[in-house]
Amino acid sequence: MKNELYFNINEVVDATDKLVKEKDTIGYYDLPNQDITYIKNYLKKFDNKDIETIVIIGIGGSSLGIQAIYDFLRYDENLTKRMVFLDSTDPLFLKEMLESFNLVKAHFMIISKSGNTIETISIYKYVYQKLCSLNLDLKEYFTFITDEGSNLQKYANNEGFNVVNIQANIGGRFSVLSSVGLIPLALAGIDVKEILSGANEVKKEFFNNGEINQTLQKKASFMASHFDKHPNNCIFAYSERLKYFVSWYVQLWGESLGKKQTNSQLNVGLTPIGLIGPKDQHSFLQLIEDGPRDKSITFIKVNDFVSDLKVPDIKMKFLEGLDNINNLEFETIINMQADSIVESLLYKSDIPVDIIEIDHINERSIGKLIYYYELLTSLVGEFLGVNTYNQPGVEAGKKILKTKLQNILKD
Amino acid sequence: MKNELYFNINEVVDATDKLVKEKDTIGYYDLPNQDITYIKNYLKKFDNKDIETIVIIGIGGSSLGIQAIYDFLRYDENLTKRMVFLDSTDPLFLKEMLESFNLVKAHFMIISKSGNTIETISIYKYVYQKLCSLNLDLKEYFTFITDEGSNLQKYANNEGFNVVNIQANIGGRFSVLSSVGLIPLALAGIDVKEILSGANEVKKEFFNNGEINQTLQKKASFMASHFDKHPNNCIFAYSERLKYFVSWYVQLWGESLGKKQTNSQLNVGLTPIGLIGPKDQHSFLQLIEDGPRDKSITFIKVNDFVSDLKVPDIKMKFLEGLDNINNLEFETIINMQADSIVESLLYKSDIPVDIIEIDHINERSIGKLIYYYELLTSLVGEFLGVNTYNQPGVEAGKKILKTKLQNILKD
Numbered sequence: 001m002k003n004e005l006y007f008n009i010n011e012v013v014d015a016t017d018k019l020v021k022e023k024d025t026i027g028y029y030d031l032p033n034q035d036i037t038y039i040k041n042y043l044k045k046f047d048n049k050d051i052e053t054i055v056i057i058g059i060g061g062s063s064l065g066i067q068a069i070y071d072f073l074r075y076d077e078n079l080t081k082r083m084v085f086l087d088s089t090d091p092l093f094l095k096e097m098l099e100s101f102n103l104v105k106a107h108f109m110i111i112s113k114s115g116n117t118i119e120t121i122s123i124y125k126y127v128y129q130k131l132c133s134l135n136l137d138l139k140e141y142f143t144f145i146t147d148e149g150s151n152l153q154k155y156a157n158n159e160g161f162n163v164v165n166i167q168a169n170i171g172g173r174f175s176v177l178s179s180v181g182l183i184p185l186a187l188a189g190i191d192v193k194e195i196l197s198g199a200n201e202v203k204k205e206f207f208n209n210g211e212i213n214q215t216l217q218k219k220a221s222f223m224a225s226h227f228d229k230h231p232n233n234c235i236f237a238y239s240e241r242l243k244y245f246v247s248w249y250v251q252l253w254g255e256s257l258g259k260k261q262t263n264s265q266l267n268v269g270l271t272p273i274g275l276i277g278p279k280d281q282h283s284f285l286q287l288i289e290d291g292p293r294d295k296s297i298t299f300i301k302v303n304d305f306v307s308d309l310k311v312p313d314i315k316m317k318f319l320e321g322l323d324n325i326n327n328l329e330f331e332t333i334i335n336m337q338a339d340s341i342v343e344s345l346l347y348k349s350d351i352p353v354d355i356i357e358i359d360h361i362n363e364r365s366i367g368k369l370i371y372y373y374e375l376l377t378s379l380v381g382e383f384l385g386v387n388t389y390n391q392p393g394v395e396a397g398k399k400i401l402k403t404k405l406q407n408i409l410k411d
Numbered sequence: 412m413k414n415e416l417y418f419n420i421n422e423v424v425d426a427t428d429k430l431v432k433e434k435d436t437i438g439y440y441d442l443p444n445q446d447i448t449y450i451k452n453y454l455k456k457f458d459n460k461d462i463e464t465i466v467i468i469g470i471g472g473s474s475l476g477i478q479a480i481y482d483f484l485r486y487d488e489n490l491t492k493r494m495v496f497l498d499s500t501d502p503l504f505l506k507e508m509l510e511s512f513n514l515v516k517a518h519f520m521i522i523s524k525s526g527n528t529i530e531t532i533s534i535y536k537y538v539y540q541k542l543c544s545l546n547l548d549l550k551e552y553f554t555f556i557t558d559e560g561s562n563l564q565k566y567a568n569n570e571g572f573n574v575v576n577i578q579a580n581i582g583g584r585f586s587v588l589s590s591v592g593l594i595p596l597a598l599a600g601i602d603v604k605e606i607l608s609g610a611n612e613v614k615k616e617f618f619n620n621g622e623i624n625q626t627l628q629k630k631a632s633f634m635a636s637h638f639d640k641h642p643n644n645c646i647f648a649y650s651e652r653l654k655y656f657v658s659w660y661v662q663l664w665g666e667s668l669g670k671k672q673t674n675s676q677l678n679v680g681l682t683p684i685g686l687i688g689p690k691d692q693h694s695f696l697q698l699i700e701d702g703p704r705d706k707s708i709t710f711i712k713v714n715d716f717v718s719d720l721k722v723p724d725i726k727m728k729f730l731e732g733l734d735n736i737n738n739l740e741f742e743t744i745i746n747m748q749a750d751s752i753v754e755s756l757l758y759k760s761d762i763p764v765d766i767i768e769i770d771h772i773n774e775r776s777i778g779k780l781i782y783y784y785e786l787l788t789s790l791v792g793e794f795l796g797v798n799t800y801n802q803p804g805v806e807a808g809k810k811i812l813k814t815k816l817q818n819i820l821k822d
Contacts (some may be wrong), residue, residue: 036798039606058692075507087488087690089748091718091741093651096486113657118688121733122722122744128722154582154729168719172693201604231703232682240504253695258698269702271643273684278530279498280803281660282583287669289804292642307502311533312540318565324816330502333533336815337808344807393700394692396755397748404747405735 001359001368003215007296007352009096009222016206017215019375024136026389027169029373031177032200032367034167036193037178039186041045042143042164046187049140051332054188057084057127058111058180059087059119060251061172062145065181065370068248072241072366073190074230080189086123094123100380103134109147109184115152118401126184127382145180171389173252174374176366200366206375209353219354223270223296224383230296232396234288236276237300238338241361246274249373256377258393259386268384278337285341290294296352300369301338303359305331412613412770412779414626418707418763420633420763426549427617427624430786437800438580442588443611443778445578447604448463449590450549450597452553453575455520457598462492464512465599467616469522469591470498470530471662472583473556474487475780476592477712477780479659484601491600497534503705505534514545520595522556524583526563529812556591582800584663585785602774609778617786630765633682634707635794641707641763644681644697648711649688652772657685660784667788669804671796679795689748696752699762706754707763711780712749714770716742 023029051182063085070083072370084101086094109349112120131141144156148165154164170178177199182192205212223233233247233253250272273295275284288295305388311333313326345351354371358365381388434440467474474496481494495512497505519538542552555567559576567574581589588610593603616623634644644664646657661683669680684706686695699706722744724737736744749791756762767783769776792799 011413033705059517059690064694073504083535087740088651088687089689089714089745090649090651091720092486093740094698095718095720105485114730115730118736118744119747121730122736122739122741124708124714125722125727125737126724129725151729151732155727159797231705238501240499240501247694254702256699258700258702260701268703269698271698271702271705272683273682274498279470281808282473283658284731285808286802286804287665287680287682289807290668290671290678291665291669291682292678294642294682298433301648302458307505307506309502311536314536314540316536316566317569318562319532321527322529324820325529325533328533328819330500330533333529334500336454336504336812337529340812340815341808343811347807368591391696391697395697396700396758397692397752400754401751404751408739409735 001364001372002352002357003212003219005215005219005354006346007222009218009225012217012221013383015220015379016209017218018382019378020207025169027167028171028174028177029203031167032196032203032299032371034196034293036159036196038164039182039192040208040410042183043186045162050105051107051187052105053082053084054128054184055084055086055098055101055109056111056184056390057086057108057120057123059117061115061175062111062117062120062180063087065176066184068245069176069181069190069195069366070188071244072361073363074241076190078189079192080231081187083184083188087119089119093362094126098127098130103130104136106141107187108141109143109145109150111148111164111180111261112152114148114151115146115155115176119233143183173255174389176248176370194363195367198364199371202368202371202375212372216379220376220379220383222352224380226296226352227384228269228335230294231269231271232273232295234273234275234278234295235300236275236280236297236341238334239300239302239361240407243276245366245369246276247401248251252377255275255383255391256381256388257386261385262387263385268386270380275345277341278334281337281341286402288343289348289363293350298344299338299355301335301355301357302361303357306360308329341366412776413768414630414781415622416626416630416765417757418765420433420629420636423628423632424794425628426631426677427620427628429793430789431618433789434533436580437462438578439582439585439588440614440707442578443607443614445607447593449575450593450603450641454597456573459643461516462518463516464493464495464518464597465595466495466497466517467521467522468514468519468531468534470528471562472586473522473524473528473531473591474498475655475659475662476587478515479562480587480592480596480601480606480777481599481654482655483772484774485652487601488541489600489602492598494595494599498530500530500533505537509541511811514541515547517552517782518554518598519552520554520556521563523559523563523589524558524577524586524816526557526561526566528591550651556594566696583625584666584802587781605774606778609775610782611644613779613782613786627783628792631787631790631794633763635665635791637707637763638681639793641705642682643684643706644693645686645706645708646711647686647688647691647752648707649712649745650685650713650772653711654687656777656780657687661685663784663788666802668795668797672796673706673798674796679797681791688752689745692752700755700759704761710749710764710766712746712766713772714768718742
């Protein structure tokens with residue numbers, strides 16, 4: 001993984017110590033070198049089970065990260081099970097999803113830190129009833145991943161269901177490398193050790209003041225100190241496999257940094273925008289090129305797709321103007337497209353650009369990307385002066401919903 | 412369809428006349444009442460053909476609108492064929508997509524206004540060779556949708572392939588109601604007459620100065636005059652079926668409005684952000700609630716999902732706190748969630764909010780939504796003082812790519 005910054009920042013305050021200090025209360029930092037015995041023990045229970053589909057019943061931090069990794073690795077040779085994500089109360093979506101796999105050969109993971117998530121519990125109740133009506137042994141079908149001591153754990157223990165606890169002090173959007181992500185991914189066949197190993201490489205390089213430390217501090221300083229000039233950050237990822245990774249990033253970035261500043265109570269934050277190339281060259285690019293200079297752009301490129309798919313050498317009458325693509329590999333084309341857009345933006349000089357390159361589409365790369373973005377978020381939050389790890393703003397809507405639900409009961 | 416605005420705009424300059432004047436050079440206005448004989452004639456050719464999959468080879472304006480409608484109506488009883496979209500040069504994506512359907516029972520639509528789109532032609536060449544290797548009669552497998560007189564038309568005519576022209580003066584991102592969208596959707600079994608009829612209802616109401624005229628003018632005036640205070644507009648749609656509609660909106664909005672102002676050469680524009688509820692309540696919402704006040708939010712709600720899916724009446728020990736969702740229909744829950752978030756934002760008073768309600772998920776609704784957003788875009792473009800219909804900013808990247816391709820040939 002390489003990250004080149006095409007912007008200048010003069011003064012960088014080193015915040016590594018601040019991150020080190022947080023380790024007592026913020027659990028995600030130490031996940032890359034966690035003991036994974038609990039995963040091995042969990043997998044043993046399923047040694048002889050014929051599972052086709054793993055169904056994630058969770059929303060936000062309890063599904064986005066899992067989906068990001070699953071989708072990135074979906075053609076991995078180790079992947080033996082399909083995953084389905086039930087992350088909406090949309091009735092048409094739920095019906096469609098539940099008809100898309102064989103319930104009898106599924107395993108359901110109910111993931112909720114608090115156990116009070118309305119989407120998760122309502123979908124769980126629906127699935128619970130459906131499995132009851134099929135006279136299945138429910139103990140075989142459910143795993144609950146939740147905080148130690150939550151009501152969801154109490155419920156699941158009381159019913160005799162599988163429970164895996166989330167490590168201490170892990171916020172939802174920083175939980176993908178905890179049991180929340182690793183348990184379902186490991187059951188699907190993914191080599192989670194490799195994911196952690198990639199993350200750990202970034203961790204060591206950062207905390208040992210390696211190159212990535214300097215890069216991340218510079219990038220975070222720049223983004224935080226220019227938050228009023230460039231309040232939006234776009235990730236422009238040139239791989240369809242990063243589609244859900246950018247959704248994960250949108251949550252991580254938006255929910256961590258969109259806050260009242262701790263001291264001033266000022267509304268600050270950086271708005272995340274996820275783009276996929278080359279598709280969004282035909283959509284969002286015009287706005288980047290000619291619109292307001294309120295965006296910084298982070299390109300993500302895959303150096304080697306390990307594919308030999310190429311444009312055949314066919315000349316076509318009247319289409320001779322495009323004969324120069326003949327014989328080119330598609331991976332050459334997509335990366336040339338990315339390079340061309342980068343060049344067009346650098347030429348403009350008032351649009352901050354940086355480029356992240358990953359070598360391959362594999363477990364190590366996604367582990368690195370995830371940990372890189374988590375560190376970046378912590379640093380930007382530190383420099384912006386916000387509490388990176390809470391989400392007080394979403395409480396108002398929840399309270400109103402609660403009142404509406406109570407009023408319905410009264411009627 | 413209803414649209415309620417929760418913000419005040421004092422002065423509204425009526426721009427209806429400006430839009431009427433554009434009709435000579437901007438073709439999309441009159442698409443809702445087009446003569447659809449050409450579609451009926453086209454369909455006749457396929458009367459006895461056994462087609463399972465329609466494959467769209469197109470990108471940007473040549474795929475986003477089709478995908479928006481297809482995905483919205485994907486469980487429509489009329490829909491008899493699956494659609495697949497080949498809209499990336501990502502080699503892994505192309506391989507995966509091409510393995511996901513039976514080539515022999517597919518029909519390929521190559522859609523490009525100019526015929527010079529590098530993604531479209533490179534994918535077409537690849538598919539062409541694949542079909543050749545299967546010894547199929549290619550004339551049965553391809554339809555080309557392109558501008559009259561384009562090189563792509565000349566090529567297709569020369570080979571004896573099906574060609575359908577795009578109506579005059581239709582830009583890519585305003586083309587979904589032209590042959591670009593209607594031909595593939597009609598072949599898939601969608602009732603395109605109903606889509607046009609929905610669009611025509613909005614058209615008539617707007618140009619006859621009905622209620623929607625006032626609403627659209629107010630909304631456009633507000634958004635244009637506040638473009639520096641609220642440079643971002645989010646659509647927060649509470650239906651998974653609108654996932655691709657919001658992608659279509661991102662292109663329409665971003666590419667139409669992100670421009671140098673015609674008179675001042677100032678970089679202006681409004682940044683579109685597509686959100687899906689309730690999922691994004693667990694992701695982007697915190698940023699809206701507590702972050703900078705640089706966003707206006709348009710909610711889209713479906714009044715009736717025509718679904719009786721409900722939460723079963725099961726009490727669960729330790730989870731009694733959520734018993735009040737028992738017996739509720741999921742469509743009640745999702746709409747209560749939307750209402751709760753709207754209420755939480757209105758309470759803040761410094762975040763502009765408006766709500767669009769559609770009655771059902773059907774052809775008429777999507778026709779209305781599309782035409783509503785096209786008119787809104789034209790109005791905002793008018794008020795912002797930009798050329799809504801060009802995209803000069805994307806040329807720089809294309810030129811650089813062209814040079815790179817020429818250099819490769821020289822090597």
